[in-house]
Amino acid sequence: MAQRASTASKKSTQVSTQVIRDLHERMVRIRLFETEAGKLMEAGKLPGFLHLYVGQEAVAAGVMAALRDDDQITSTHRGHGHAVAKGVGFREMYAELYGRVTGACLGRGGSMHINDLSRGMLGANGIVGAGVPIAVGAAFAARYKGEDSVAVTFFGDGATNIGAFHEGANMAAILGLPVVFVCENNGYAEFTPQSGHMLLTDVADRAAAYGMPSVIVDGMDAVAVHRAAAEAVARARAGAGPMMIEAKTYRFFDHQGVKGLRHPYRSDEEVAEWKSRDPIDLLEARALADGTATRADLDDVWQRTREEIADAIAYAEASPLPDPADLLMNVYSG
Numbered sequence: 001m002a003q004r005a006s007t008a009s010k011k012s013t014q015v016s017t018q019v020i021r022d023l024h025e026r027m028v029r030i031r032l033f034e035t036e037a038g039k040l041m042e043a044g045k046l047p048g049f050l051h052l053y054v055g056q057e058a059v060a061a062g063v064m065a066a067l068r069d070d071d072q073i074t075s076t077h078r079g080h081g082h083a084v085a086k087g088v089g090f091r092e093m094y095a096e097l098y099g100r101v102t103g104a105c106l107g108r109g110g111s112m113h114i115n116d117l118s119r120g121m122l123g124a125n126g127i128v129g130a131g132v133p134i135a136v137g138a139a140f141a142a143r144y145k146g147e148d149s150v151a152v153t154f155f156g157d158g159a160t161n162i163g164a165f166h167e168g169a170n171m172a173a174i175l176g177l178p179v180v181f182v183c184e185n186n187g188y189a190e191f192t193p194q195s196g197h198m199l200l201t202d203v204a205d206r207a208a209a210y211g212m213p214s215v216i217v218d219g220m221d222a223v224a225v226h227r228a229a230a231e232a233v234a235r236a237r238a239g240a241g242p243m244m245i246e247a248k249t250y251r252f253f254d255h256q257g258v259k260g261l262r263h264p265y266r267s268d269e270e271v272a273e274w275k276s277r278d279p280i281d282l283l284e285a286r287a288l289a290d291g292t293a294t295r296a297d298l299d300d301v302w303q304r305t306r307e308e309i310a311d312a313i314a315y316a317e318a319s320p321l322p323d324p325a326d327l328l329m330n331v332y333s334g
């Protein structure tokens with residue numbers, strides 16, 4: 001059975017001021033990146049799909065604050081938050097959403113393929129569950145080369161019904177690989193509630209099938225996520241093998257875009273209840289209450305980030321589209 005973080009974290013020490021500020025900054029960067037991207041999409045400026053991460057920021061921030069630069073991550077179709085938190089630049093990210101040649105994938109990948117190998121971001125992924133075996137492979141490669149880096153794979157509740165998840169979990173466990181499995185359980189796979197696609201209440205229970213320890217955390221609490229992640233990452237780095245973290249969270253926007261298809265699959269009351277536990281509001285309240293930051297400190301982060309985003313959007317809009325003559329560049333055949 002999965003351990004609940006309330007018991008798991010009792011032995012953890014208080015997090016430092018520096019960590020609280022780090023978590024806050026990463027979450028604000030994701031929130032503003034995503035809300036601006038949503039506006040641009042609604043205005044018809046961005047081609048393609050956009051699966052926004054708003055509401056889930058505490059998970060990416062909490063995990064990434066526990067990683068080193070040389071640690072690697074794999075992501076999902078809802079990948080902007082992971083990329084931002086791992087340090088991928090706003091300019092390359094917006095340019096990619098605009099399909100411009102200055103983008104992270106030279107304008108050829110779009111939202112669901114953003115990657116930056118120099119930052120250890122091995123890629124968003126349009127194929128549900130497909131990031132799991134990639135992270136397992138990255139962890140295998142790191143160990144083979146004698147490095148002590150860790151790989152983290154992010155995936156949703158729905159992804160744990162996919163074969164690639166089970167194959168990856170089994171292989172990581174039997175080989176004792178340094179992988180941290182992070183399930184962002186936002187309660188839905190597209191428009192299907194968790195109870196409609198699996199009989200389990202806790203996805204973390206799936207880890208037991210592979211002999212892997214697991215922990216369940218409040219995914220709206222960045223500090224709780226961070227503590228669990230720091231423990232799992234330290235374990236993996238020390239050679240103790242993989243672990244799964246299930247973060248119970250929620251996406252504030254629709255499955256895709258801001259307004260989405262307006263399917264009535266979630267009640268207004270449910271959405272409002274989760275929004276009342278906005279992860280950034282929770283962390284700000286905590287920081288103000290314990291004197292970690294003043295309102296002016298927090299506002300400064302929002303303001304600096306807004307300025308950086310305005311610059312990045314202007315950069316993306318001023319960048320050229322790829323040249324059609326380069327259509328076959330970076331295309332390989334067997």
Ligand SMILES: Cc1ncc(C[n+]2csc(CCOP(=O)(O)OP(=O)(O)O)c2C)c(N)n1
Nearest residue numbers: 078126127128156157158159186188189190
């Ligand atoms: C292999 C595969 N099957 C189906 C889809 C269509 N699809 C895209 S997102 C999604 C739901 C995924 O749910 P979950 O893993 O819980 O992630 P969330 O969207 O909740 O973040 C589905 C079924 C896909 N992209 N890939």
